[in-house]
Amino acid sequence: MNDRSIDRRIFVKGGGLALVSLGLDPIFLTRAAYAVQRPGGPANNRKSLICVFQRGAVDGLNMVVPHGDRSYYDARPGIAVPTPGKQDGALDLDGYFGLHPTLSPLLPFYRDGSLAMVHAVGSPNSSRSHFDAQDFMESGTPGVKSTRDGWLNRYMAHARDHEDTPFRGVAMGSQLPHVLRGTAPALAIDNLRSFGIRAGRAQDRVASAFEELYGGSASGLVASSAEEGFEAVRMLKAINAASIEPDNGAQYPNSGFGRQMRQLAQLVKAEVGLEIGFAGVGGWDTHINQGAAQGQLAGRLRDFATTLAAFAQDLGSRMADVVVLTMSEFGRTVQENGTRGTDHGRATAMLVLGGNANGGKVHGSWPTLAPERREDGRDLAVTTDFRDLFAEVLVGHLGHAELSSVFPGYKSDVKRWVGAMRR
Amino acid sequence: MRTLIGMTAAVLIVGAPSSDREAIRPTTPPAGDSTERARALHALNRLTYGPRPGDVDRVVALGVDRWIEQQLHPETMANEQLETQLPGFEILEFTDDDLAAMFYRQQRERRQRQLAMRDSTQKMDAADRPAQRPRQRNQLGRLTGQFQQLAVTRAVVSEHQLYEVMVDFWTNHFNVFIRKGPLRYLTPHYIEYVIRPNALGRFEDLLVATAKSPAMLSYLDNAQSVAPGSTNPQLAQLERRLRQASNSRRGRGQGDRIRQLERRLEQARERSPRGLNENYARELLELHTLGVDGGYTQDDVINVARILTGWSTSRPNQRSAKFVFNMWAHDETEKTVMGRTFSPAGSDEGVALLQMLARHPSTMRHVSRKLCMRFVSDDPPDGCVEAGAQAWKRHDGDIREVLRAVIASPEFWSPEVRGAKTKTPLEFVVSALRAVEATPDTVPGLAGLVARLGQPLYTHQAPNGYPETQEAWVNAGALLNRLNVALAFAAGRVPGAAVDHNRVVGLNHELHDMVALVNEALLNGTASPNTLRVMEEQAAQTANRRQARAMLIGYALGSPEFQRQ
Structure with a gap:
């Protein structure tokens, strides 16, 4: 453990005044100056974990289809994905589960053992509010609303043996998601190409003036964010990551999600020390006309699968060091609703791709969809606490063992881990 | 944006083009007790989109409390500048039916284009295809951009500042998403006739108005929620006709007629909803009224959905969708919500429910x-x-x-x-425009600027609206983008507005005074010693006063002090 003090920057850069003079930001949001003494040069061969949040609650039952469960077809006369072999049928995985047909780009990864699925995973808190449930999944403390930092940030704050770079934690988008907020520096980048001060020939001078401005006049989150920004700009300028082209013939869809993943791949390939990447993809809240093998959800899944497949193809052999973990705040009702859609449910399915994922299997304990086995009589019951899956991936991929700091108040027991990672 | 920044660079180096007209600014410290000035500044920071130069003095002169009273009663205040600008916004001249007609025409044309494409794909070379597309401008899209610009313009120009802040507050509280289907044409009407008239009225009226608005009914799907087992009369009529046709004696063409009716019935069944949709019911409780910890259960959500069955919209057909209550779709059994029983009473149940929620x-x-x-x-x-x-x-x-x-x-x-809140992108852009007394135009450039900073108006997909807290808006990338916007102001090249640096400070001042005057005009004298030092150093390194002034304006608007309110 390298114990560079969390308070160092507050006193060095803010002259000790930041806390007293404005004192506006809660201390836990005042970031540490981890990056100050960064060892020179980018590091190589680093592990990366890319988390993909399917915001809006993806219908796990139509993503990883339990075609062997009779109740599935009883509950969804209008929107079930047909059994494998039928027209537009599910792509069989193991005789019981199958992939939605539009997820076909992912099938090769399942077959070669690099893609694992986990079913019936979710939160122990039964809130069916998108915003609460997303918050809980990002804070890593289901049921506790006062947690203002996210579990990925706490991971970065506590796993101090890892070298820091401005790009250690990066979320694609214009806002930093809750999961990456906290004391460890993290960047939100909307677009690598336009990230920086744009003032033509005056650029460097203007940038350094602003840096001085923020170094001395700002405090708290604004100050730390600015410092991270200026440092990242310098590094990005040197490596020109935005010009790195996809490899191995990978073709990303021209969608928001495609662009996010393409840029995360650029950062991985630029070897800037990206350890935690985050991308969000929406459009899963399918209350109306969600469709079966085709339709609204199918369109979203196609973009999702094509993008993930392009990402894995693009990174090629680097995927040995990269894991993509997908998540969604909850699943959807087993029964289709009155408008050929589904309402808010409980458990859903998550994917683990790359690294030492224990692929080629659907993990998790399956509660079945029999009405009496459903949670509150309506939803797929949660049999795996999402924290156990996240913990297993952290330990299995990044080797981190200080889980009590990442998931405070929770004892993740190895015995409950579903085996999504090879040990 | 990239061309804009290219221009920024050029202008920073050669200096901003502007007339040499002198601005008159007080160089002596303004009158008024310092505590009263501080109160005035705080009130302006929070209750408006930021002070314009001289606003603090005006509020002190009037008295802070009297000024607040005025803001609470916008109906008593003149609003000349806005009124002179509104006629430029063509969007306000169209009714919801007009916009609906544009929307459906556009949809029809797109369908026809797709069909034509499909038919001719084999014959046509891929390269020829774009030429087939009509060059005609997307009128609705243009008006939508104008409508977004209107929101920024009102925020900048209106004297009814607190009212405009509240319009923005309710627009987020009762969020809708302009890119969802018919919301493309329903949103302007929603803002103009549902949100704005009620922004300082009674909450209950606002709540009922949103509940009955075709925009909300479509956005959160309640228009589609029906009692399980209910049948749409159109469907019933088709079924009846089919039965009659099947029972009548077989004549010539009767088989075709039956097959045709069967097909239509099947299509109608496919289209029409069969049961409840909980979407609106849940967000009504969670976001619009009680709050997520407000004490309701999943059963309450279902019962609210049952009470609101039948609250729907007419099927738009050239004209805009309007609110209708479909008795046939209404669940006529008794329901209980949070311990209160609702006896069958048609649409009155929903009104009673909304009243109960508004007073909870x-x-x-x-x-x-x-x-x-x-x-x-x-x-x-x-x-x-x-x-x-x-x-x-x-x-x-x-x-x-x-x-x-x-x-x-x-x-x-x-x-x-005081000064402890971080501006949202909208607040940042609008406060900068107010600080330099810029004049917005009807081109949606300003709305585009706000969008690029992460807050495209009426375009938050999830029903919770844009966040209010700083964690959502402050991060490295967002700050860099704000600095770039500040540089655009420095260059005097802000898309969608005319910026004249002479309105901030004249060129006849010494550099040192210029720094002080920029601090006074844009930051109300709140620049920290460090900010003043950096500004002075930067100005001193600059070749001429015009360029120095441009840079000072850029640094002031990009300063950490200006990000707060």
Whole structure:
């Protein structure tokens, strides 16, 4: 453990005044100056974990289809994905589960053992509010609303043996998601190409003036964010990551999600020390006309699968060091609703791709969809606490063992881990 | 944006083009007690989109409390500048039916284009295809951009500042998403006739107006929610006709007629909903009224959905969708929500439910809390929330009174909260425009600027609206983008507005005075010693005064001080 003090920057850069003079930001949001003494040069061969949040609650039952469960077809006369072999049928995985047909780009990864699925995973808190449930999944403390930092940030704050770079934690988008907020520096980048001060020939001078401005006049989150920004700009300028082209013939869809993943791949390939990447993809809240093998959800899944497949193809052999973990705040009702859609449910399915994922299997304990086995009589019951899956991936991929700091108040027991990672 | 920045660079080096007209600015310290000035500045920071030069003096002269009273009663205040600008916004001349006609025409044309494409794909070379597309401008799209620009313009120019802030507050509280289907044409009407007239009225009226608005009914799917087992009369009629046709004696063509009816029936069945959709019911409780911890259960959500079955929209057909109550779709059994029983009473059940929700203590606290978050602090103090809730109770949800109580609470004025909130992108852009007294035009450039900073108006997909707290908006990338916007102001090249640096400070001042005057005009004298030092150093390194002035304006608007309010 390298114990560079969390308070160092507050006193060095803010002259000790930041806390007293404005004192506006809660201390836990005042970031540490981890990056100050960064060892020179980018590091190589680093592990990366890319988390993909399917915001809006993806219908796990139509993503990883339990075609062997009779109740599935009883509950969804209008929107079930047909059994494998039928027209537009599910792509069989193991005789019981199958992939939605539009997820076909992912099938090769399942077959070669690099893609694992986990079913019936979710939160122990039964809130069916998108915003609460997303918050809980990002804070890593289901049921506790006062947690203002996210579990990925706490991971970065506590796993101090890892070298820091401005790009250690990066979320694609214009806002930093809750999961990456906290004391460890993290960047939100909307677009690598336009990230920086744009003032033509005056650029460097203007940038350094602003840096001085923020170094001395700002405090708290604004100050730390600015410092991270200026440092990242310098590094990005040197490596020109935005010009790195996809490899191995990978073709990303021209969608928001495609662009996010393409840029995360650029950062991985630029070897800037990206350890935690985050991308969000929406459009899963399918209350109306969600469709079966085709339709609204199918369109979203196609973009999702094509993008993930392009990402894995693009990174090629680097995927040995990269894991993509997908998540969604909850699943959807087993029964289709009155408008050929589904309402808010409980458990859903998550994917683990790359690294030492224990692929080629659907993990998790399956509660079945029999009405009496459903949670509150309506939803797929949660049999795996999402924290156990996240913990297993952290330990299995990044080797981190200080889980009590990442998931405070929770004892993740190895015995409950579903085996999504090879040990 | 990239061309814009290219221009920025050029201008920074050669200096901003502008006339040498002299601006008159006070160089002596303005009159007024310093505490009163501080109160005025705080009130302006929170209750408006930021002070214009001279606003603090004006508020001090009038008296802070009197000024607040005025803001609470916009109907008593003239608003000349806005009124002269509104006629430029063509969008305001169209009715919802006009916009609907544009939307459906556009849809029809797109379908025809797709069909034509499919038919001719084999014959046509891929390269020829774009030429087939009509060059005709997308009228609705253009008007939508104008409508977004209108929101920014009103925020910049209107004298009714607190009112405009509240319009933005409710627009987020009762969020809709302009890119979802018919919302493309319904949203302007929603803002103009549902949100704006009720922004300082009674909460209950606002709530009922949103519940009955075709925009909300479509956005959160209630238009499609029907009692399980109910049948659309159109469907029933088709079924009857089919039965009659099947029973009648077989004649010539009868088989074709039956097959045709069967096909139509199948299509109609496919289209029509079969049961409940909980979407609106849940967000109504969670976001619009009680709050997620307001004490309701999943069963309450279902029962609210049942009460609201039948609240729907007419099927748009050239004309706009309008609110209708479909008795056939209504669940006529008894329901219980949070312990209260609702006997079958058609659409009155829903109205009674909305009344109950508007007067529920959880709603008072939830909405007061959000108001305190907006006006006081990201961590709203209990005292402020309590003050708002009490006023709500006393005045039956009169929003003006709730606001008055929030503003009068000691928490609103406490030293810790002054300057402690970070501006949202909209607040940042609008406050910068106000600070330099820029004149917006009808081209949607400003709306585009706000969008590029992460807050495209009416385009938040999820029903919770844009966040209010700084964690959502402050990050490295967002700050860099703000600095780039500040540089655009420095260059005098802001898309969608005319910026004249002479309105900030004249060129006849010494550099040192210029720094002080820019600090006074744009930052109301709040620049820290470090900021003043950097500004002076930068100005001193600059070749001429015009260029120095441009840079000072850029640094002031990009400074950490300007990000706060």
